Amino acid sequence: MSNVLETRAAPAAEPRGRARRWRGRLVFTVTAAWLLFVVLHRLLSGRFWLWLLPDLVPPIVYLAGPLLLLAAAPLAGRLRRWCAVLAVVSLALGADQSALNPAAVTGAGSPAPPGALRVVSWNTEYWHQDDDPGHFYGFLKAQHADVYLLQEYLSWTDDTPRQVDDLARLRQEFPGYRIAVEGELVTLSRFPIVASPPVGPARALGPGAPWLSAFTLGKVLRTDLRIGTSVLSLYNVHIPTQYMLNENPLTPAFYTFLQDRNAARKAQFDGLEADVGANRNPLLVAGDFNSTYAMGDMGWLFHRLSSANRAAHSLYPASWPAGGPALWQLDWTFTSSARVHGYRLLDPEGMSDHRAQGLVISIGDT
Structure with missing residues (x-):
């Protein structure tokens, strides 16, 4: 059986x-x-x-x-x-x-000295095109920053970037601040701007260049600020994205556009690297890099400069997408000869798909 x-x-x-x-x-x-x-x-x-x-x-x-x-x-x-x-x-x-931030465990940040600067960097996602302007400006003012580095100062209609002119409102909302504009980049500062030399491809722009040319080439806006007896160089950065979500990867045009965008990205990274390498001032480089920690394009920044993540309390800082589980940090801040005492990624209150970066820094005699 x-x-x-x-x-x-x-x-x-x-x-x-x-x-x-x-x-x-x-x-x-x-x-x-x-x-x-x-x-x-x-x-x-x-x-x-x-x-x-x-x-x-x-x-x-x-x-x-x-x-x-x-x-x-x-x-x-x-x-x-x-x-x-x-x-x-x-x-x-x-x-x-993996972009894990060990400083969150070993100890992040340090007490800020008197006179430390508050800095905000934010990709606004087409300014306040689809938002209440009052809410938009209220959010910015609530940060009480000494310096604002803002990207996407533009509108986007019919798959085309469009120039906006909100300078009058900016001056009204931020009286006493100096304002520098290059294409889609805006820097606001409570401190005097003593120089704003062009960086990388933007050097090809002449006086009175068309806005669309400035938008295409001007992806790094440098402003040198007089702070006490020191000069701090700020780099407001928006590296071009790799591709647009509505593009079809099954078409040859997709790969042509990908190559073109790669060339545009490398030109901006190379220009930024050259300018930072020649700059002896204390400096801060911040913005939307459309790049993660793991991407080779970012390597020189981590090797040459100090990442503000060292002052973050998050084990895995992530800035995108702001409206859901954030898995990517595309927005970064780096410094040299400047100390970061605090670093946070801020909820944009539904006005952008990028979280804003909030920092407290000190240099020299501040």
């Missing part, structure tokens, strides 16, 4: 064996593919224009991905050891790309 039962059970065992083998191969394939992705990322990010698309992966995935694969390794059966090894290697290669 037992022999009969064993004979009848054999056909059922075979499909289960095939299922286990298939599952093991699947886990191994996914783990190996992820390791290959991480290796390619280390080799290609910031060097090959087509990698702008894979670069859109939220940085936290470089940590969470291999940990999940490591947890899944026992499901691979006889391949489990290989899966575990591959997952550990991908973790070793990718963990430092």
Whole structure:
């Protein structure tokens, strides 16, 4: 009788064996593919224009991905050891790309001295085009900042950027502030602006250049402020985005536009790097970089300057999208010879898809 039962059970065992083998191969394939992705990322990010698309992966995935694969390794059966090894290697290669902020645990920020400056940087998402202007200006004034670095001082209609002129309202809402404008960038300062040299591609703009030319080339607005006996250089930055969401990746035009945008991004990054490298003033570089910690384009900023994230209390600072679970930090602040005492990402109250950056800094005799 037992022999009969064993004979009848054999056909059922075979499909289960095939299922286990298939599952093991699947886990191994996914783990190996992820390791290959991480290796390619280390080799290609910031060097090959087509990698702008894979670069859109939220940085936290470089940590969470291999940990999940490591947890899944026992499901691979006889391949489990290989899966575990591959997952550990991908973790070793990718963990430092995850954008975790250890300063949130080890101690962030420091008490601000008397006279410290309050700075706000914010991508306004087309100024107050779809918002109540009173709410918009009320939000800005509520920050009580000494300096505002604002991006997207424009409107967007029919898939086209349009110039706006809100200078009269700005002067009314911020009496006594100096105002500098370049294309879509606006800087407001309670302190005197002693210079505003062009940076990068904006050097090609002559006096009275058309607004659309300034919008295209002027993605870095430098203003030098006289603060006590020191001069602080501010860089208001808006690096062009990689692509527009309404573009079809199944068309050749998509990749032509991607190459063009990569060239525009690199020109702005290169211009910013050259100007920062030649600037001996204390400086602050802030804005919307449309780039994550894991992207190769940002490497020089982290190596040459100090990230304001060191003063943040968030383990994973993220600024976009503001209206939902934020997985990307696209908005950044970096300093040199200036100390950041506090750094926060502020709720834009529904007026932008970017959180605003709020900082307290000191330099020299402030």
